[in-house]
Amino acid sequence: MKIPYNTIFCFINQQCKQFNIDESHAIKHSLEVFRHSKNNYEKELLHFPQLKKQKRVIYTSALLHDMFDDKYVEPKDMKYLDTFLTKKLNYHSWETKAISEIINTMSYSKVKMYGFPDLKEFQLSYNIVREADLLCAYDLDRAIIYSIIHNNQSFSQALNNTIDLYYERMDNHVKDNLFKTDYGLSTAQILHNKSNQRIEELKQLNNFLNNNII
Numbered sequence: 595m596k597i598p599y600n601t602i603f604c605f606i607n608q609q610c611k612q613f614n615i616d617e618s619h620a621i622k623h624s625l626e627v628f629r630h631s632k633n634n635y636e637k638e639l640l641h642f643p644q645l646k647k648q649k650r651v652i653y654t655s656a657l658l659h660d661m662f663d664d665k666y667v668e669p670k671d672m673k674y675l676d677t678f679l680t681k682k683l684n685y686h687s688w689e690t691k692a693i694s695e696i697i698n699t700m701s702y703s704k705v706k707m708y709g710f711p712d713l714k715e716f717q718l719s720y721n722i723v724r725e726a727d728l729l730c731a732y733d734l735d736r737a738i739i740y741s742i743i744h745n746n747q748s749f750s751q752a753l754n755n756t757i758d759l760y761y762e763r764m765d766n767h768v769k770d771n772l773f774k775t776d777y778g779l780s781t782a783q784i785l786h787n788k789s790n791q792r793i794e795e796l797k798q799l800n801n802f803l804n805n806n807i808i
Contacts, residue, residue, distance in 0.1 A: 597650050598683055602657050605678060609661040618740035619660040623730060630726035631656035634777040638718060648719045651689050654679070655696040655723045662697065665744070672698070692716045700724040702731070702763065705772070718775075725778035731764050732785035734792050753800050757793055764789065 603621065610620045617623075635652050639645050645652075662672050675697070679690040692713070698704075699711040700723060713720045730736070734756050741752035768786065773779040 595650055597653055599657075601683060602654065605682075606657065606661060609667075613666045615660070615663075615666045616740065616743040618736045618743070619663060619666070623660065623736065624657045626730045626733070627659060627723070627726045628653060628656040630729050630777075630781070631722050633781075634722045634726065634775055637777050638722065638775060642718060645718060648692070648716065650685070651692045651696070651716065652719045652722055654683075654685075654689075655693045655700075655719070656726055658693070659697050659700060659723060659727060663701075692719070696720045696723055700727060702728065702772075721774045721778070725773055725775060725782075728767055728772060729778065729781055729785060731767075732782070732789045734760060734789055734796065738796075749803060750800055753796055756796075760789060760793065
């Protein structure tokens with residue numbers, strides 16, 4: 595059951611160009627979510643061998659999860675995901691349905707608003723991809739980039755907003771019980787500590803930029 599990675603990456607590149615998806619949600623982010631999903635999948639597979647059948651669902655969802663994000667793309671354009679998966683990649687209808695459901699329900703905001711969906715046999719696959727995206731949220735530089743590009747903010751403004759966002763969201767991920775897998779929880783605890791260190795580094799950088807004239 596091969597995964598057509600090259601075709602998927604070409605599609606991601608096309609989507610980013612067409613919908614002005616900035617680097618905070620583009621190929622690098624897709625690869626990071628894929629990396630965490632792969633690491634988690636391989637650990638969970640040891641305990642749930644039936645997960646092997648869903649490998650293509652997990653990896654494809656991880657790579658494409660932001661290509662129809664409503665911050666960039668109109669909800670009506672979500673139909674092109676089904677067309678791409680079914681017509682271009684020749685995925686089975688059950689795979690297309692599962693991928694669409696995972697992508698449509700995995701965002702932090704939707705989970706906080708509606709809770710976890712019931713995706714039946716795909717619940718673990720859903721958590722693997724969702725948690726991978728949550729782990730990437732600890733990358734504070736990515737949040738700063740989004741604020742600068744998408745909200746047209748200065749570095750100082752973007753940094754302040756990112757710090758506020760961190761303490762509002764990421765700092766509470768573990769306490770809010772958002773991680774259901776061992777890999778997600780253990781990795782989040784490591785990244786949590788690194789993020790606190792990174793905040794101090796960024797504050798120092800901001801002070802330098804504001805107090806030095808070249």
